[in-house]
Amino acid sequence: MKENKFLSRRNFLKLLTAGSIVGIPLEAEASRYPIIKRIRYSSTIERTRIVFDCSGKVEKNWIKTHLKGNVLWITVKNTRTNYMKRKLRSNLVKEVKVYPINRHLSRIKIVMKEPHKFKIFALKAHCGRPFRLVVDVLPDFLTTSCPIRHYQKRIVVIDPGHGGKDPGAIWPIHSSHPIIKEKNITLAISLRVRRILRQYPNIKVVMTRTRDVYVPLLKRAEIAAKACADAFVSIHADSMPNFPNWSGVTVFKASPKLFAQAKLMAREVAKKVRLCNDVMCWSISPLLLNMSTTVTFVESSRLAEAIVKSLKAHVNDDLINGIKDMQRNIVVLKTPGRPAVLIETGFITNRLDRKRLVQGWYQEEIARGIAKGIVNYFHSMDKVAYESFPEVEYVLEES
Numbered sequence: 001m002k003e004n005k006f007l008s009r010r011n012f013l014k015l016l017t018a019g020s021i022v023g024i025p026l027e028a029e030a031s032r033y034p035i036i037k038r039i040r041y042s043s044t045i046e047r048t049r050i051v052f053d054c055s056g057k058v059e060k061n062w063i064k065t066h067l068k069g070n071v072l073w074i075t076v077k078n079t080r081t082n083y084m085k086r087k088l089r090s091n092l093v094k095e096v097k098v099y100p101i102n103r104h105l106s107r108i109k110i111v112m113k114e115p116h117k118f119k120i121f122a123l124k125a126h127c128g129r130p131f132r133l134v135v136d137v138l139p140d141f142l143t144t145s146c147p148i149r150h151y152q153k154r155i156v157v158i159d160p161g162h163g164g165k166d167p168g169a170i171w172p173i174h175s176s177h178p179i180i181k182e183k184n185i186t187l188a189i190s191l192r193v194r195r196i197l198r199q200y201p202n203i204k205v206v207m208t209r210t211r212d213v214y215v216p217l218l219k220r221a222e223i224a225a226k227a228c229a230d231a232f233v234s235i236h237a238d239s240m241p242n243f244p245n246w247s248g249v250t251v252f253k254a255s256p257k258l259f260a261q262a263k264l265m266a267r268e269v270a271k272k273v274r275l276c277n278d279v280m281c282w283s284i285s286p287l288l289l290n291m292s293t294t295v296t297f298v299e300s301s302r303l304a305e306a307i308v309k310s311l312k313a314h315v316n317d318d319l320i321n322g323i324k325d326m327q328r329n330i331v332v333l334k335t336p337g338r339p340a341v342l343i344e345t346g347f348i349t350n351r352l353d354r355k356r357l358v359q360g361w362y363q364e365e366i367a368r369g370i371a372k373g374i375v376n377y378f379h380s381m382d383k384v385a386y387e388s389f390p391e392v393e394y395v396l397e398e399s
């Protein structure tokens with residue numbers, strides 16, 4: 001046998017490793033393996049999402065993960081890549097590297113600041129976006145990582161203001177034995193809201209308190225985070241001793257302006273600052289403020305609008321003051337990434353409001369207005385959620 005007539009074993013292997021065997025051009029061979037092309041990421045206080053754009057579908061059984069200390073290794077067979085490195089501005093992840101191990105094996109190295117939970121899922125090519133492999137890194141304070149949801153229960157956190165040693169607004173003012181305490185009104189209305197919402201099988205209600213107990217403000221925010229809540233509704237009653245004519249229901253939402261102010265403050269103080277007003281309190285770090293807040297503001301406005309509209313249908317129009325931006329020095333309606341409103345259900349310092357607020361029928365009407373507003377908001381949100389999540393291929397839970 002003459003060697004020049006036939007491929008020698010050595011030359012055959014050379015051709016093979018060059019990506020070509022007889023009759024199969026390089027491009028065709030290459031296209032059999034998806035290429036990991038690009039690293040992108042987004043970061044919020046609750047999650048760092050790292051997205052790997054791929055030229056094709058990465059199958060679930062191609063992926064192997066290995067968490068060692070702070071480093072998450074992900075080996076992906078049947079893929080090709082070039083060396084890539086990306087430093088992240090994230091509170092959870094330092095940097096991401098992608099290595100080609102050989103022509104059909106890639107390795108991803110995710111260096112976290114501390115060991116964290118993670119979740120991997122794949123997205124189909126959709127609406128002009130490529131196939132994607134997604135790694136969510138989730139901080140430990142979220143004991144349950146938020147699931148990727150299709151049709152599912154919507155979760156709302158109802159937060160009855162004050163409680164226990166903190167009575168909130170009282171009447172008569174300065175009395176050591178007040179007849180009316182805000183904490184009781186907020187709890188009564190909140191429990192009614194829960195009872196009404198429980199009639200909707202697709203809505204789950206989580207309460208920050210169900211009894212007369214003191215719950216610190218940050219604990220309330222933590223409850224909302226752990227619940228993976230879709231909305232946070234805090235219920236209060238107002239007090240304006242110098243303006244006894246002030247009355248009615250007001251729905252507050254955080255304003256971007258407010259956050260701009262808070263951001264400046266946080267920057268001046270450099271580290272973590274705690275901003276409080278008389279009703280809520282928030283621990284703010286510059287990091288927290290770096291998060292994308294736009295979506296939350298928009299969603300909070302929509303939630304506020306839905307509640308106000310519904311309240312007007314349940315309570316005399318004249319009693320509804322409408323939506324206001326939180327003006328008092330602070331912050332708070334900011335539950336990262338989640339729409340939140342604070343409802344002042346009336347003024348304890350106003351004679352008529354005070355009378356109404358302690359009566360069951362009025363609490364019930366307010367509760368119905370709030371509950372129906374939440375239902376309507378979720379209804380509009382489900383349409384959007386369904387449209388924006390059709391492309392999940394599979395989810396790999398933390399191994």
Ligand SMILES: [Zn+2]
Nearest residue numbers: 161168236279
């Ligand atoms: Zn209050």
